[in-house]
Amino acid sequence: MKTLGKTLIGLGVGVALAPVVTVVGALAKEVALAPHPRQAPHEPLLDEPTAPAELIRVVADDGSPLNVMAYGPADGEVIVLSHGWTCQGSYWYPQINAFADRYRVVVYDQRGHGLSPVGSSDLTQDRLAADLAAVLEAVVPEGKRALIGGHSMGGMSILSWARNYPEAVEKYARGVLLASTGAINILHELAIVPTDLPSFALPLRRAVASSVAYTPVPVLHSPLSRRLGQYLALDDHATAEAVRFCEKMMFDTPTRVRSRWARLFGRLDVVAGLDALTVPTTIVVGDHDRLTPRLHADMMAERLRAHDVLAEYEVLTDTGHMSTVESAHAVNESIARLLAITEDAAVVGADSLGEAVEHRA
Structure with a gap:
């Protein structure tokens, strides 16, 4: 979780540090505790x-x-x-x-x-x-x-x-x-950061969430990024096959393009x-x-x-x-x-x- 927290803090650069650490720490905890993708029979609808x-x-x-x-x-x-x-x-x-x-x-x-x-x-x-x-x-x-x-x-x-x-x-x-x-x-209403935070950190929930979305930081393909991708884009009950299917497209999108559209x-x-x-x-x-x-x-x-x-x-x-x-x-x-x-x-x-x-x- 420490590695994930550092990654997310990097995405939140430019926002006041203490509240950011609190918000990012809460987000990192949510991601780390999220269930792993569930195993399920093959879904033919996902085939080419x-x-x-x-x-x-x-x-x-x-x-x-x-x-x-x-x-x-x-x-x-x-x-x-x-x-x-x-x-x-x-x-x-x-x-x-x-x-x-x-x-x-x-x-x-x-x-x-x-x-x-x-x-x-x-x-x-x-x-x-x-x-x-x-x-x-x-x-x-x-x-x-x-x-x-x-x-x-x-x-x-x-x-x-x-x-x-x-x-x-x-x-x-x-x-x-x-x-x-x-x-x-769209950015104003992102629900990726937990709401049960200290009052001093609440105003920065949206700023950190927005930074995660549009900061042009390359996201390396790894088990860590897979957990983050599932947390952001899919449900905790998503199948491993669905996560892999979506993950490939996410990583195929150039970082700068992702950032420009997010803005x-x-x-x-x-x-x-x-x-x-x-x-x-x-x-x-x-x-x-x-x-x-x-x-x-x-x-x-x-x-x-x-x-x-x-x-x-x-x-x-x-x-x-x-x-x-x-x-x-x-x-x-x-x-x-x-x-x-x-x-x-x-x-x-x-x-x-x-x-x-x-x-x-």
């Missing part, structure tokens, strides 16, 4: 997909290429999935494996992740929106609508897109999935995107999500319910931030229900988006 795959060339509006992969039948109804921070398109293997036998499942690497270069533009919420807009324009056939899903930063991408391009929502989307995400105050979370505000969603929308969140805790999902659900577009809101038990991996079967069932209630809205001009909302779960 065997469905036919196609590389699609997409260039964003600033000239930067985006790595886009499409799985499944070329003439299938389209599902577009946007991954989160420190992940890549392969994060969606559980959904590709579940749906690519009959749907066209499209995933892309956010810039700086996977095979998409970071480009020269500033990493902003507008950039998230513009990149998603470029992908949708390239992969959704004329006259068709897609189910659009996003996890974490991918959900923020959808909300930013809806905020910036409200006229495009009903053109491209039959329904929306928001998984383990938020619309505002966006301190100023991100895409609440207006919730008001622009006029299609049936499902929200899922883990009950033990430390990165985008349930309070974000509660707020979004209340907002969407007020606009009468909330299709379903599910809190997943024994699940952390990586919900679509940790609770893949439950999330896939939610997606299937959303596909079912929006089936008639897959074609533009069917005049059925309103009916889909009327018949939401």
Whole structure:
């Protein structure tokens, strides 16, 4: 635990030392005492997909290429999935494996992740929106609508897109999935540091939590980093296979890219995107999500319910931030229900988006 504490103190450089030691010590204790990943039978949903795959060339509006992969039948109804921070398109293997036998499942690497270069533009919420807009324009056939899903930063991408391009929502989307995400105050509401601290240390909980997220310190691949990664991103009940699956993507993300995107979370505000969603929308969140805790999902659900577009809101038990991996079967069932209630809205001009909302779960 001493080594872990030193590592975390290094991430919290620049904050008053005494309270930092207290906060970091509490965090290190939580990580050290967290259960090891549990052993479980192999989960086939985490395997590399065997469905036919196609590389699609997409260039964003600033000239930067985006790595886009499409799985499944070329003439299938389209599902577009946007991954989160420190992940890549392969994060969606559980959904590709579940749906690519009959749907066209499209995933892309956010810039700086996977095979998409970071480009020269500033990493902003507008950039998230513009990149998603470029992908949708390239992969959704004329006259068709897609189910659009996003996890974490991918959900923020959808909300930013809806905020910036409200006229495009009903053109491209039959329904929306928001998984383990938020619309505002992302760093402010991180739940990675314990709350039972001395009063003098409480004001620095958020500062230390933010530093852990965005300080550009390389994280070496080790059992220690694996424990920290699981604590931050997955539930204590996560399987060893799920931890390894997520860990690889986290470590594949360049340190500087991780830091630059994380800084966006301190100023991100895409609440207006919730008001622009006029299609049936499902929200899922883990009950033990430390990165985008349930309070974000509660707020979004209340907002969407007020606009009468909330299709379903599910809190997943024994699940952390990586919900679509940790609770893949439950999330896939939610997606299937959303596909079912929006089936008639897959074609533009069917005049059925309103009916889909009327018949939401």
